Structure formats: structure tokens, C-alpha cells
Amino acid sequence: MKLVATCARGTEGAVRGELASLGMKHLRGSRGAVTFEGRMEAGMRACLWSRTAMRVLAPLASFPCPDAAALYDGVRTVDWTEWLNVKTTLSVAASGTAPGLHHTGFVALKVKDGIVDSLRDALGGRPDVDTRDPDVRIVLHLSRGQAELSLDLSGAPLYRRGWRNTVTEAPLKETLAASMLALGEVAADRPFLDPLCGSGTLAVEQALSARRIAPGLGRVFGFQRWPRYRGEWQSSWDRMKEEARGAILPRAPAPIRASDRDEEALDAARRNGRAAGVEADIELLLAEARTVEPFGEGGTICTNPPYGERIGGQPLQLAGFxxxxxxxFQRFHGWSVLVLSGNPLLERNLGLRPEWTHRLWNGPLEVNLVRCRVP
Ligand SMILES: C[S@@+](CC[C@H](N)C(=O)[O-])C[C@H]1O[C@@H](n2cnc3c(N)ncnc32)[C@H](O)[C@@H]1O
Structure with missing residues (x-):
């Protein structure tokens, strides 16, 4: 079957590389998604191991969708009794548009009607809708007059690894942090430093990856609540998790350091590291970023500096910072510098020639991932 890993725009290359290394076949990238082929277990493996994808979907039907009636009819072509019964709850999330179908709320309602009516006809009863915590999450995407209807294997999006327990200012999504590390080819066996670490997302993701800890080991996924899960997939899933536990390295092979001048941020980073099981792998320091010194050789400084608003906001001050x-950074001879920049002033003042620049989207914000080498 076809499976889809959705992702932030600009991270498709990272997702593709990751799925290839997981042994997934027939990979194809499009904007914000990578498709691959395999059995349902391949989708479950992607949920467990993908650090960069946002969700994993299993498409059920694809059909032309010129209007609401076609949408309803298309939804009814699926045999919903395979996925739902009268006791399971469901939710429908819609995205994209088609001519005459501009309101995602209305589209989701039409899809829900189609599913519920099908089940009422087949089973004589209907499942309830639960938008907050459904057993089965259904996704409909409209694009170029075509509707794609899918089951969401993930449940909560994959950036919810289960370790973030404190809300801090402007944290990176875990999946975006992991994509930075993958696109920047940050080595697990070389020193790592984030001198503006905030809640520690980059350091935690680096530690998880360096220790080969599957990012999904500490959470549950949507598919685990599907009626068919117990009978068909649970034993494969248990085996996959057992293997993942066996693959964990006892410690990160190289030092991972993270610093910030803000004590609260460091505290959040400490708690996040602890919850992720990598506290011992990350050295946390209270430090001014402009005073950091190199340690070890050939490492990477990987960071997303503030873009302006929180350090005064004046362009001149920002340029000086x-x-x-x-x-x-220029004291780190032989190191790489990987920055996520949301402000051209940063790139202009880096004083290092970029090896490459890659455009990414941090939510709605267009940002540049820039890699430089310090001579
Ligand atoms: C955009 S946030 C980083 C967010 C982080 N990547 C995360 O996922 O939580 C920038 C961080 O830089 C820190 N910071 C700002 N100026 C600093 C300075 N001069 N020295 C050290 N840290 C600084 C702030 O305290 C803030 O935590």
C-alpha cells in the first residue's frame, strides 16, 4: 500500500533520506510530503523511528472532487467497517481547497457525514465524533480538484515525542530540530554545541539520535487505538519496540553541550533532557553566547538565534549581537556552524562564507538553514 509521511516544507529531503535509511521503498517527495510503499507495519515503523516527519498517513481513497456531492459519494466508496465500529470515536481533519469547497470545517463535516451514514447503513449504529481525543483520526486533503482520504497512523503529531514538559518561549518543533541536524549532516561522533539552547530541543534531538533512541519509544500512536490493532498488528509493534530498545547505545559517543544565559531556559532544557532519558548526555551551562569557547575537534555549532524581538529589536543592536x-564562532577552527536564520542580518554578519543555504518553513515563517565551515 501507499503510505505518506507529511512534513514541514523544505524538510522533504531530510524525511526522504531518513525513510530510505529505514529501508522504505519507492520514495517520492512532493511539497510537504514524502510517499513510500509498504505494509501497514512499514507505516508503524516510520512512526516509531522518524525524527523528521510530522505525521504518517495511510491513504484509503483518492477521487475527483468537483463539489460537495462528489466528496460525500467518494467518502462512501470506502468500506469503513474495516476501520471503525459503533463504539470507536472518530475525528476528521480537512486541509486544502477545491472549487466550491473552501471551508475546511464544512469539508470535514461532509466527510464525517459520509462515514457515519456508511456505518449506519452497514452496522445499524453510528460512531461518535470526538475532535479532541479520537480513536481513529481521518484526514482529507484537497488539491487540484482531487480528494485524498487517509487514516492517520500518528494520532498526535510526531513532534510530540512525549518529553517536552515545559512551555518556553519560541521552542523549535522537535521535527524541525531533527531536520536541521539531518540536513546539516551533523555527526553523532563529533562535539556538538548549541550556545542559545532555550529549552534544549536541538541538544535533546542530537542526543536521542546519537544514542539511537527511537523518537517514538516514549509515546503511544493513533493506530494503537484502531479496532484491528490488537488482532493484527500488536505483536509486530511489540517486536519493533523491543528491537528499538535493544538498539540504544549506553551513552552518546561525543560531548553534547548546550548553553543559554537564561536560567529558566536552562531549567527547561534540563527537565526536557531528563524526560527524554538523555540528561547524562548533555552538559548544560549558564553562559553568554558571545563568550563560548571550543572543546574537542571538528564539531558543530548548531543553533537558532533570536530573530530580533526579544533582544531589543533595533536593527543596529541586532547586527552588533x-x-x-x-x-x-570564528574561534571554533575546523568546526561547522549550522544556523537557522529568520533574519537576513544574521547571515550578513556571520563573517563566514556559507557552504550552502537551504530554505525551510518554521511554521508560517520562512527561514534559512545556513551551513558554514570555520577555517
Ligand atoms: C530562539 S530561542 C532558542 C530556542 C531553542 N532552540 C528551543 O528549541 O527552545 C533563543 C535563546 O537564546 C537565548 N539568548 C539570547 N541572547 C543570548 C545571549 N546573549 N547569550 C546566551 N543566550 C542568549 C535566549 O535566552 C533564548 O533561550
Whole structure:
């Protein structure tokens, strides 16, 4: 069957590389998604191991969708008794548009009607809708007059690894942090430093990856609540998780350091590291970013500096701050610098020639991932 890993725009290359290394076949990237082929177990494996994808979907039907009636009819072509019964709850999430179908709320309602009516005809009863915590999450995407109807294997999006327990200012999504590490080819066996670590997302993701800890080991997924899960897939899933536990390295092979000048941020990073099971792998320091010094050789500074609003906001001040950062980075001879930049001033003041720049989307924000090498 065809499976789809959805992702943030710009991270498709990272998702593709990751799925290939998981042994997934027939990979194809499009905007914000990578498709692959395999059995349902392949989708479950992707949920367990993908650090970069947002969700894993199993398409059930694809049909032309010129209007609401076609949408309803298309939904009714699926045999919903395979996925739902009268006791399971469901939710429908819609995205995209088609001519005459501009309101995702209305589209979701039509899809829900089609599913519920099918089940009432087949089973004589209907499942309830639960938008907050459904047993089965159904996704409908409209694009170029075509509707794609899928089951969501993930449940909560994959960036919810289960370790983030404190709300801090402007944290990176775990999946975006992991995509930065993958696109930047950050080595697990070289020193790592995030000198503006905030809640520690990059350091935690680096530690999880360096120790080969499957990012999905600490959470449950949507498919685990499907009626067919117990009878058909639970034993494969248990085996996959057992293997994943066996693959964990006892410690990260190289030092991972994260610092911030804000004590609350460091505290959040400490709690996140602990919850993720990598506290011992990350050295946390209270430090001004412009004073950091190199340790070890050939490492990577990987960070997303503030883009402006929280350090005064004046362009001149910001340029000065970035220049100070750049001066510190230039002490790291032989290291790579990987920054997620939401402000062209940062790139202009880095004082290092970029090896490459890659455009990414941090939510709605267009940002650049820039990699430089310090001579
Ligand atoms: C955009 S946030 C980083 C968010 C982080 N990647 C995360 O996922 O939580 C930037 C961080 O830089 C820190 N910061 C700002 N100026 C600093 C400075 N001069 N020295 C050290 N840290 C600084 C802030 O305290 C903030 O935590």
C-alpha cells in the first residue's frame, strides 16, 4: 500500500533520506510530503523511528472532487467497517481547497457525514465524533480538484515525542530540530554545541539520535487505538519496540553541550533532557553566547538565534549581537556552524562564507538553514 509521511516544507529531503535509511521503498517527495510503499507495519515503523516527519498517513481513497456531492459519494466508496465500529470515536481533519469547497470545517463535516451514514447503513449504529481525543483520526486533503482520504497512523503529531514538559518561549518543533541536524549532516561522533539552547530541543534531538533512541519509544500512536490493532498488528509493534530498545547505545559517543544565559531556559532544557532519558548526555551551562569557547575537534555549532524581538529589536543592536556571536564562532577552527536564520542580518554578519543555504518553513515563517565551515 501507499503510505505518506507529511512534513514541514523544505524538510522533504531530510524525511526522504531518513525513510530510505529505514529501508522504505519507492520514495517520492512532493511539497510537504514524502510517499513510500509498504505494509501497514512499514507505516508503524516510520512512526516509531522518524525524527523528521510530522505525521504518517495511510491513504484509503483518492477521487475527483468537483463539489460537495462528489466528496460525500467518494467518502462512501470506502468500506469503513474495516476501520471503525459503533463504539470507536472518530475525528476528521480537512486541509486544502477545491472549487466550491473552501471551508475546511464544512469539508470535514461532509466527510464525517459520509462515514457515519456508511456505518449506519452497514452496522445499524453510528460512531461518535470526538475532535479532541479520537480513536481513529481521518484526514482529507484537497488539491487540484482531487480528494485524498487517509487514516492517520500518528494520532498526535510526531513532534510530540512525549518529553517536552515545559512551555518556553519560541521552542523549535522537535521535527524541525531533527531536520536541521539531518540536513546539516551533523555527526553523532563529533562535539556538538548549541550556545542559545532555550529549552534544549536541538541538544535533546542530537542526543536521542546519537544514542539511537527511537523518537517514538516514549509515546503511544493513533493506530494503537484502531479496532484491528490488537488482532493484527500488536505483536509486530511489540517486536519493533523491543528491537528499538535493544538498539540504544549506553551513552552518546561525543560531548553534547548546550548553553543559554537564561536560567529558566536552562531549567527547561534540563527537565526536557531528563524526560527524554538523555540528561547524562548533555552538559548544560549558564553562559553568554558571545563568550563560548571550543572543546574537542571538528564539531558543530548548531543553533537558532533570536530573530530580533526579544533582544531589543533595533536593527543596529541586532547586527552588533550577531557580530559578537560571529566573533565567538570564528574561534571554533575546523568546526561547522549550522544556523537557522529568520533574519537576513544574521547571515550578513556571520563573517563566514556559507557552504550552502537551504530554505525551510518554521511554521508560517520562512527561514534559512545556513551551513558554514570555520577555517
Ligand atoms: C530562539 S530561542 C532558542 C530556542 C531553542 N532552540 C528551543 O528549541 O527552545 C533563543 C535563546 O537564546 C537565548 N539568548 C539570547 N541572547 C543570548 C545571549 N546573549 N547569550 C546566551 N543566550 C542568549 C535566549 O535566552 C533564548 O533561550
Amino acid at each position: 550577531y557580530r559578537g556571536l560571529a566573533e565567538a
